[in-house]
Structures are given as C-alpha cells and as structure tokens.
Amino acid sequence: MSAEQSLAIIIRTIEFSETSLIVTLFSRELGKLSAIAKGARRPKGPFEGSLDLLSVCRVVVICKRSDALDLLTEAKLHRRFRGAERSLERVYAGYYLAELLRLLTDDYDPHPEVYDLTTTTLNEIDGMGDVATAVLFFEAQLLRMIGHAALTDRCTECGGDVDSSLSRMPFSLLSGGVVCKPCSNRQSGVLSIRQTAIKELRRLFSVDANLQTRVPSHLYSELRAVMSRYIQTIVGNVPRTQSLLPDSMRTEPTE
Template identity: 50%
Template sequence: MSSEKTTAIVLRVVDFSETSVVTTLFTEHFGKVSALAKGARRPKGPFENAIDLLAVARIVFIRKSSDALDLLTEAKLERRFRSAERSLERLYAGFYLAELLTEMTDTGDPHPELFHASNRVLAELDAGSPVAPLVAGIELFALRDLGHLPLLTECAICGNELVKAARYPFALVAGGVLCPRCRPGQRHVVSVRAEVIEAMHGLSQAAPETWSSIALEPKLAGEMRAVTQHYLAHHLGHRCKMHRWLSGRPA
C-alpha cells in the first residue's frame, strides 16, 4: 500500500455508515478512484467539508493493492461548486459533467488534460460564463482525449476528404460523417447540417480557455447537442441521465 497526493474533483458521495462515506473522485494524476472516507459524516470530521459534490480538493489517499476501496486520509478544500446559487442550468451542467466523467473514464486511468479542462469548466460555470459552449466543449474534449472523437472532416469509412455540401450523413456506428459513396447500406445514420459539423469540428480543436468566448446561436447549439448526445449514447450504451434536464425536459 502506498500513500498518494493529488488534486481531485468529487464526482459522487454515497453514505457507507453512520460516520463514513464512499466517494468517487476524478484525480489529476491517478484518474478515477473510489475511496472510503472514514468519519466524513461527523460534524467535526477530518475532511473540512471538502467532500461535497463537484468540490475541488487536495487529497491524500492510500492505494489498496486488491479490489478493496482506497482509503481517503486527508482532503483540503480548494474550491466549492457554487453554481446552484446562480441558476439551475449551471447546477445541472455541473451534474452533467460529473456524470460524463463517471461514465466515460476507467478506474485508475489518468487523463490530466481532461482533469484540467473539467476543473476549468466548473470554475467558468461559477464565474457566470455561457453554459452552452462550456458543455459542448467538454463533451468534445472528453471524446477527443479518450480517443472517441468522431471524424468530422473526412469520411469515417474511406477516409476521403468531404466534398462541400449543405448536409452530411453522420454515422453513429462508423464514427463520423460519410461521403455519398459510403453512405448506402450504413445503419444508424442521421442527416446533419454542414454548419453543425463545422461548429463541432471548430470547438473540438479549440483550447478550453477559449470555450467561454465562443458564441453559439441557440439553434446551432441545440443541434450540436443532439448529435453529440446521440453519439455518446451509442458509445456508452445508454443516454446520459442529465441530458434531459439540460435540454429543459425534466420529465
């Protein structure tokens, strides 16, 4: 067993006993970890209220060599997620980010760039930056960083550069746009406006620090989210639960 120090985003907290919780953390250096935090539910516990959903904290944990839970020994709060004080939309965006990181990442697989991008999105949500480009940006960044970004400038099957058109077929199974020659016979294909594909490509290549300054017209942002959500649902095997709340459809 070894003791490790890192920075973490709290993704999930589940009661374990009258005094302890099990927390899922997305860490800068060790990827996703699940750890037992003994005494976290005590009024004057050892973690200084650092184990709150979407809080960012400096932690110390003991890594277990077996399938047992890691043991969280220290947590010092760096930043609390306060977007609930601003709007439900920002709160839901934060919850959606936690769901994405939980569902898309594997335990013990570090992705430091994704950690920093996610940390920035949480800070930008708290600061009042526009929600739509932040959500779209982190979706595409996660897909790219984890090796699942769809092809948006060339055919996903033959690799040929796309010929300019008003709309493109987007294949969920093939993983991107298709040329007219490869389209026949493909399943799970949706037709997408060229402007949407271009916006997705541009945002997927943009640095996280620029996302909040990117203006997305509401209709364009909605179509981007629909395409990305269909693609994510195909990749994950299910639709993200928080998507309907972000779309304004809680039912």
C-alpha cells in the same frame, strides 16, 4: 499500499455506514478512483464539508490497488462548486460533467489534461459563462482527449472524400463522424446534419478550440442532439443527467 497525494474533483459520494462515505474522485495524478472516507458523515468529522459534489480538494489516499476500497485520509478544500448560488441549470450542468467523467474514464488511468479541462469548464459553469456552450465544449474536448473525436474531414468509414458543397451531410454515430453517400446507405444510426453545424462541430473538437467562443444559438439544438446521441452511442446508454441540459440557448450573453 502507498499514500498518494493529488488534486482531485469529487464526482460522486455514496453513504456507506452511519458515519462514512464512499467517494469517487477524479484526481489529476492518479485518475479516477473510489475511496472510503471514514467519519465523513459525522458533524465535526475529519473532512469538514470538503467532500461536496464537484469540490476540488488536495487529497491523500492510501491506495490498495486490489478489490478492497482505497482509503481517503485527508481532503483539504481548494474550491467549492457554487453553481447552486446562481441557477439550477448550472447545477445540472455540473452534475452532467461529473457523470461523463464516471462513464468515460477508467480507474487509475490518469488524464491530467482531462482534469484541467474539467476545472476550467467548472469555473465557467459556476461563474458567468454560457452553460450551453461550456457543456458542448467540455464534451467535445473530453471525447478528443480519450480518443473519440468526431471526424468531419473525410468519410470515417472508407476514408474517401465527402461532398462538402452539400447543405447537409450524413453523420454516422457508429463510425464517429461524417460518411460519404455510399457508406451512409450501408449504415444504420446515420443523422443528417447541416453543413454549418458540421463546421461548428469541427471547431469544437479541434485542439485549439476556445471555451469563450459562443456556439451560435441557431445551431445549438442540432449540435446538442448530435452530441447527446454520439455520447449515448459511445457509452451504450443514456447518461441520467443528460436530459437536464439546456434545450435552447439564451440569446442574451449575460444573465
């Protein structure tokens, strides 16, 4: 057993007993972990409202690294998620980020760059940023960081050239990117995507993608659909909060 300190985002809380919570944290230094927070449900308990969903805290955890739950002994609030003060759309987008972190990362597998991506995206979502763009950016960058970037330059099945002069291209959910015509005929789960949307996907998945670059609104529903289905294929399930994401994009850059 050792006491570890880290910055962490609260990604789930479950009532455990009359007075305690089980908290799932996505921490910068330790990765994802679940810990029991004793007394967290008491009105004047030791955590004083720092354990709300999507709060960023500096935590101290006693790690058991066994079947027993870790013990959360301190959580000092750094930043509260304020999406609820603006709109339901922002709240749901925050919940979705938390769900993706739970589904797509492993316990005790630290990804500081994923942590940083999450805090940056949350700032955008609970500020004035475009929610639809921020969620797509987060998904693409998260997938890239954990080794699931969608590939759009060559056939992801045979490595051969793809015809980028076509107006639409086959995108294979299973092989995670574009495929050539012969390969697409041999596969199921192939979507036909406009070339302009493929170009936008390439930008979103690239290392130097920028959160401030708005996704073109005429491509949004196509990008939303392919990203949702690609993530469902990787997870093997439909994330519960995915249906709460914006289904169209605001045309005005401000609210």
